[in-house]
Amino acid sequence: MNEKRHIERSGININLIFTIIFLVIFSPHCDKALEENPRSLLTNKVFYQTANDALLAVNATYDHLGSGTSNSDFGGVYFNNFWAIQALASDEGKSGRPEPNAVQLSEFRYDASNLMVQDVWEDLYKTINLANLAIKYIPTIEMDDGLKGRFLGEVHFIRGAMYFDLVRMFGDVPLQLQPTEDLSILSVVRSSTEEVYTQVIEDLKLAERNLPVRYTGADIGRATTGAASGYLARVYLTHQEWSLAKEHAKKVMELGVYRLLSDYAAVFKIANNNSEEVVFATNFTLNNDAIWETSQFNVRALPLALNRNSNSWEIPTLDVYDVFDDLDRRKEVTFATTFTEKDGTVLEFAPHIFKYWDSVAEPSASSGGNDFFNLRYADILLMYAEAANEVSGMPTAEAYEAINRVRRRARFANGEERNVLPDLIGLNQNEFREKVWQERRLELVWEGHRWFDLKRQARLKSRVEAAKPGITVDENKYILFGIPQRERDINANLSQNPGY
Amino acid sequence: MAFLYADYLPGQDVSPIDSTELEQHSSDRGYFILSGKSHDAAAVKTNLNFRGVNTIDQFLQGTVAGITAVENSGQPATEITLQIRGIHTLAGNNQPLFIIDGIPYYDETDFSISGTTFGPPVSPFTFINPNDIESITVLKDAGATAIYGARATNGVVIVRTKRKLSADQKISLKIKVGSQEPIGSYNMANATQFAEFLNQAHTNAGEPAPYSNPTKFGVGTDWQNIIYRDQALRQEYHLSIAGGTEKISFLLSGAYLNQKGLIIGSNFQRANFRANMDAQISDRFSLQNSLNFGRIDVNSVASDAASDDSGIDVISGSRIFNPLLPYQQNGAVTAYHFIADENGLPTPVLQSSVAQPNPLLLAGSTDSKLTTTRISNYLHLKYDLFSALTLHGTVGLDGIFNEEYAFVPGLLFFGTSDGLGSGSKMEALKFINQYYLDYHHAFSIDHTLNLYAGFSTEGYRREVLSGRSIGFDNETLRYYSLTVGQQKTLFSDISDWSMRSFFGTARYSYQDIYSLSVTARADASSTFGDGYHLFSATSFSYNLGNTEVLKNHDKISSLVIRASYGSTGNLAVKPYSRFTLLNESNSALNGATLNGIGLSRLGNQNLKIERTNQLNLGAHLGLAKEKLQLDLDFYQNKTSNAITFFPLAGTSGFDYILSNAASISNQGLELSTSLNHNLGALSWNSQLIVGVNKNQIKSVENDFHIVSGDSIVGISGWSIIQSGHAASTFIGYQADGLSVGGSGEASFAGQVLNSGDQKYRDLNKDGVINSEDQIDLGSALPKMTLGFYSQWCYKGFDLTIGLQGAFGHKMANVNRLLLENPTSENNVSVEYLNEAGKSLPLPRLQTARQQYFSDLVIENGSYLRLKNCTVGYELPQKLLNRFSASKCRVYLTAENLLTFTKYTGLDPDVSHFRSSPTQQGVDLGSYPKSKLIQMGINLDF
Incomplete structure (x- = not known):
């Protein structure tokens, strides 16, 4: 009896000991399994280590200018809405669809909740954030100093360009110079226009110092010192600092790497992307492997009647169509009112922008291989002409030569000179200024400059009201775009521009 | 239990x-x-x-x-x-x-x-x-x-x-x-009704009626039926x-x-x-x-x-594919973007906003x-x-x-x-x-x-x-x-x-009465x-x-x-x-990725x-x-x-x-x-x-x-998370009948209201329809x-x-935004035809209609x-x-x-x-x- 109990008791003990050992062995310890290791996802913890990481980070900022393939919202700054706004909110374009945001811009009835404007604001800041990340981390990477300097030059150029667009469109804007890495720097305030411009000039000057004159091979198309100088010329022109504008335009002209292509039509051939006429362009490609490397000019601006993947979303005003001389080469390149299919069918439609469609290289118009020209050499020449005229109080010989080079080129069609656009001569300062402004308009239709130009020239109201009968422009309000309503809903620190 | x-x-x-x-x-x-x-x-x-x-x-x-x-x-x-x-x-x-x-x-x-x-x-x-x-x-x-x-x-x-x-x-x-x-099907217009509707719509738009004899099409193709197995x-x-x-x-x-x-x-x-x-x-x-x-x-x-x-x-x-069109035409299937010509034969058309x-x-x-x-x-x-x-x-x-x-x-x-x-x-x-x-x-x-x-x-x-x-x-x-x-x-x-867990329960009961x-x-x-x-x-x-x-x-x-x-x-x-x-980006530079x-x-x-x-x-x-x-x-x-x-x-x-x-x-x-x-x-x-x-x-x-x-259907921003509301609350506009044209009716900024267009209520009476006129349309x-x-x-x-x-x-x-959106390609529901017939003028035919989320779709x-x-x-x-x-x-x-x-x-x-x-x-x-x-x-x- 006793023995049995003894056995039973010891059985229990053995069981208990066994159980305890068992439980200790199998019980959860502090173990690595609870630390997440996202092996197939790129996190900020494993990036910015090597020279190649630096390159990839720089490349992503370029991506946000154009295709925006890594942008959660899809599409970069110059993919669509930027140039669409510039056209719609000016005398050169109107909306071809009943989409309210586009119609509001076209008819100067937009407010702070306009989604196209909000999209551009967000894209600009997304690009700035990527540039800020690169600016913060590239200096910490051990790599070739020359290359490091170039990379920093590129991202400073892009950041400067972004803030330049922001300050021109919105006036005082928050100046974010650090990347967003947590929620600590979200309640920002607007910095003054002057502060923003100071930063723009600082960024562009750093870029001007660091960047090469030209690239070779696969790097062609990256920001150059000429691009930085050209942007500085544009900044100073906007500020009416005429001699600095002239000086920087001259710098670009003297680099000896840029020229006007002989035929205006050639500028828009896909084969001539990044040609000698291009100072800086947002690159797109006809690469069918990834459709979003393509631009949106065709899908938005070509006529619906073309029966391709084209929608007539933004169409030119008759005002800009009619301003051209019929013999001006640029008119037939810029617009079309008919199109003849291969089988001889002739399609007819109201004037549409055709200059961005290289119909030989891309007959289907289903993608868009044309680059967006941020800065063309013709623009440099016209900026020089304008600045020189202001500096000297009258047009100089160099100023005449600069504008006449642009006019001369527009006289030629397939090598034949037409009797149109004679060389300018014998104008006073005011007449010359008017001529330059007119030439800018003809040369740069739908290249994303018109609203900026009209604002700078203080004639947005008069031009728009002349081009779009029945529309009244509230000058006090529409000198700036409104800070997007979504921003102000989230960040109570942001004040609003007058009139919104 | x-x-x-x-x-x-x-x-x-x-x-x-x-x-x-x-x-x-x-x-x-x-x-x-x-x-x-x-x-x-x-x-x-x-x-x-x-x-x-x-x-x-x-x-x-x-x-x-x-x-x-x-x-x-x-x-x-x-x-x-x-x-x-x-x-x-x-x-x-x-x-x-x-x-x-x-x-x-x-x-x-x-x-x-x-x-x-x-x-x-x-x-x-x-x-x-x-x-x-x-x-x-x-x-x-x-x-x-x-x-x-x-x-x-x-x-x-x-x-x-x-x-x-x-x-x-x-x-x-x-x-x-x-x-x-x-379980059921939508009551869509048949071929004759659709042809008559298109005639009316084109007439309203001041265009010639495309079909001289709508009745010859009969009921046409019942696409809803044709996709089902026998x-x-x-x-x-x-x-x-x-x-x-x-x-x-x-x-x-x-x-x-x-x-x-x-x-x-x-x-x-x-x-x-x-x-x-x-x-x-x-x-x-x-x-x-x-x-x-x-x-x-x-x-x-x-x-x-x-x-x-x-x-x-x-x-x-x-539901919305054109009932005038046959499934096959001369051995070739009717694929995409067609309207029916006078004889009901497929004719290619321009791209429309809702292509089916x-x-x-x-x-x-x-x-x-x-x-x-x-x-x-x-x-x-x-x-x-x-x-x-x-x-x-x-x-x-x-x-x-x-x-x-x-x-x-x-x-x-x-x-x-x-x-x-x-x-x-x-x-x-x-x-x-x-x-x-x-x-x-x-x-x-x-x-x-x-x-x-x-x-x-x-x-x-x-x-x-x-x-x-x-x-x-x-x-x-x-x-x-x-x-x-x-x-x-x-x-x-x-x-x-992975997850690690410890768990335990203690339960005491007294006389099977309290526990x-x-x-x-x-x-x-x-x-x-x-x-x-x-x-x-x-x-x-x-x-x-x-x-x-x-x-x-x-x-x-x-x-x-x-x-x-x-x-x-x-x-x-x-x-x-x-x-x-x-994440990786694949943009373009000089023609390459x-x-x-x-x-x-x-x-x-x-x-x-x-x-x-x-x-x-x-x-x-x-x-x-x-x-x-x-x-x-x-x-x-x-x-x-x-x-x-x-x-x-x-x-x-x-x-x-x-x-x-x-x-x-x-x-x-x-x-x-x-x-x-x-x-x-x-x-x-x-x-x-x-x-x-x-x-x-x-x-x-x-x-x-x-x-x-x-x-x-191209509309976003129709749901709201807001204190005091339930989750999955719809927000949108309140429909306010059809426009009779002319000015004086509140519209979206930039929108031109034509006779027959849908109007929405201007709740704050500022003359413009915008997000401030959206209201809580109820929770799902x-x-x-x-x-x-x-x-x-x-x-x-x-x-x-x-x-x-x-x-x-x-x-x-949301189906209604498709079924009540007449274009020259897309069929409409019979309910819509009847409703539209009551409130003359018949809504205009549009190729690109801007649609909004409103109480019209809330039921x-x-x-x-x-x-x-x-x-x-x-x-x-x-x-x-x-x-x-x-x-x-x-x-x-x-x-x-x-x-x-x-x-x-x-x-x-x-x-x-x-x-x-x-x-x-x-x-x-x-x-x-x-x-x-x-x-x-x-x-x-």
Whole structure:
């Protein structure tokens, strides 16, 4: 009896000991399994280590200018809405669809909740954030100093360009110079226009110092010192600092790497992307492997009647169509009112922008291989002409030569000179200024400059009201775009521009 | 407490599984389950039955008070959206935790790789054969669920599979065969009506009428009819064999299901095998093993607007495709972008805003197939250390092996001749390892103590490899050779998840009258990476039925009052949600691809497990020997840190961050009654359940109004997260009749109102319609859900009906934006024609109409549905003896026979955005559910 109990008791003990050992062995310890290791996802913890990481980070900022393939919202700054706004909110374009945001811009009835404007604001800041990340981390990477300097030059150029667009469109804007890495720097305030411009000039000057004159091979198309100088010329022109504008335009002209292509039509051939006429362009490609490397000019601006993947979303005003001389080469390149299919069918439609469609290289118009020209050499020449005229109080010989080079080129069609656009001569300062402004308009239709130009020239109201009968422009309000309503809903620190 | 529909009916010689049996189960539980009999907790067993359902989660619709179940789509085996006691998170998962045979059945509903196959995702429960289920128990309050800690907030569903057949059964054979027809169709204009309409519209626009003799077209092509199969059969076979000795018993079960979809090109097949074994190895040592194998083959069509947000799918296409057009013209199919000329022949037209491909071509020529195998094995060991203390151990493995292929021929792409092929493979493996000690001791007759404590480790890994190819010069090989395509993209992904947990319960009861339980669980999840979080609950019950006063009461057979309070968690989000993510960019530079690494998401290292405090007060009353039972529960759930997509200012460079930024409350009442009555040969059972829930967002950080709502037919921003409103609240404009043209009518800035255009109400009278004129259009969450089951048995005959309904909520019938949007290509509904005819001038024909989300698409979503109706007959034993069968029942059963609703769409019980907590109640191009009528025979030997 006793023995049995003894056995039973010891059985229990053995069981208990066994159980305890068992439980200790199998019980959860502090173990690595609870630390997440996202092996197939790129996190900020494993990036910015090597020279190649630096390159990839720089490349992503370029991506946000154009295709925006890594942008959660899809599409970069110059993919669509930027140039669409510039056209719609000016005398050169109107909306071809009943989409309210586009119609509001076209008819100067937009407010702070306009989604196209909000999209551009967000894209600009997304690009700035990527540039800020690169600016913060590239200096910490051990790599070739020359290359490091170039990379920093590129991202400073892009950041400067972004803030330049922001300050021109919105006036005082928050100046974010650090990347967003947590929620600590979200309640920002607007910095003054002057502060923003100071930063723009600082960024562009750093870029001007660091960047090469030209690239070779696969790097062609990256920001150059000429691009930085050209942007500085544009900044100073906007500020009416005429001699600095002239000086920087001259710098670009003297680099000896840029020229006007002989035929205006050639500028828009896909084969001539990044040609000698291009100072800086947002690159797109006809690469069918990834459709979003393509631009949106065709899908938005070509006529619906073309029966391709084209929608007539933004169409030119008759005002800009009619301003051209019929013999001006640029008119037939810029617009079309008919199109003849291969089988001889002739399609007819109201004037549409055709200059961005290289119909030989891309007959289907289903993608868009044309680059967006941020800065063309013709623009440099016209900026020089304008600045020189202001500096000297009258047009100089160099100023005449600069504008006449642009006019001369527009006289030629397939090598034949037409009797149109004679060389300018014998104008006073005011007449010359008017001529330059007119030439800018003809040369740069739908290249994303018109609203900026009209604002700078203080004639947005008069031009728009002349081009779009029945529309009244509230000058006090529409000198700036409104800070997007979504921003102000989230960040109570942001004040609003007058009139919104 | 609730009766069960087993395969045989109560009142006959084989009794259904009752609550006593559940209590037995809870003694060999995988986890500690408060038994149904004790009425301590808000735990409810559901009715199992012989319905023609494909997945076990379908059983939960209309059977348990407090559950809102939406059958998202009618495509066979589609997942179901379940909510127990409302919505608790705004960015994550609201599905309850399923525990099958003691093991959490991982709720990875997205094992289907988005973008490869068409149609809505397949239910994760499709691998479990409903015929294998013995019981389903739903745990709702914290007192019952807190033992599941960080995964308990959405409720817990305990599923047990059969381990043996009833007493004299050895072999059970079940066969069901039936056919389906669609639940309904839209009343679209026929060819003559459409031609007349187009004539009128063109005349209104000052253009010549295109068709001189509309009547010659007759009714034209009925595209809605043409996409359906002539015969959509469903067949189901199930065989189970049970046996064993005193020490070892087993149950083997195999099943095959083949359901043809209503629509050409869709099809669902499943094979199941289960082997459950129980063995008593020694006096102290026993084991249970449960092996389940499931394989599904699914062919799907593009339905539920699945291909993109534009509404292009077979279903919507079948409604709006031009009835003037023939399916084929001179041997060539009519594909895309055609209007009919004077003679009804296809004429190519300009691209329109809503382009629809020929629906029959889309259904018949696209190819989308998914094949998934899921194998799981759970081994449960039990060792009696001494009489009061038992050690339990469970080792479980669960593997999912999935492949998917899809091909879309180039014919279906506008403007190009590029086909698109894709294929993917996914492998997921889950393991669980869990041990616990169970102590039960009665100190005296009065005092009983249960202690229960253990721990578990769980891990999960999922690997995906997929490829996609566009531009097939030759399409004969389709997805079998993606190399033929010109543009190829690859995708691969690995994700891991793991969890460590400690849990325990102490339960003390006095004289079976008072009982007090304290439960706690600490979970550490890799998703949050912030160590252990403790969840706990206390519950108390007072069983008046066992007191002296009521013990021998002639009317009251039981009376229990119960209360519980505690906290539960919700993991809500997927692994890696905390991290800032970079992503590759592929832009262009100088004609070549420029690869870069950009940012895709700002991480939030402060993300926390959502925590909900739950209060439950309830009572159970049984009368006349439990013939009538009543259960009433009141609950209040407060989620203090619900995760939501929280908007960031654009200056940050990001749009949103996942953040614990909202608090939500759900409170409600639940009533379950059952009546069980015998009148001689006639026996009658019924059950009525009613659940009332009020969901409210109590606060949002910074008091933001977060507008969400994914793009649908080109419209986004139609849902709002705002304090004081329910989740899934629609916002939009109020329609204000049609414009008569001219100025003076408020319009959107930049909009020119022409005669016949839709107007909207200018609420703030500022002359402009903008977001300030949007109002709350109601929530899609039902205020009340209802279920009613009743069965009558007379001699060998039985009749069962099941009703189910949801009330007091809104549905967005987005289909109307397609069906009431006349272009020269797209057909319109007859209702629209009639309505438009009344209010002259007829709306203008437009090629690109800007549409807005307004109360025009918001409808009352309330409905009551005759979900199931069954008549059966049990063959007399005398007859059976000749075949040496022990039992034979034949029956006729029907699903979805009748629906009572004011909703004008086909079906109010759909969800386009599936379980998305902020986007419930949207109907667009849903695959129609079927009226399914089946004959069945159950044969036992």
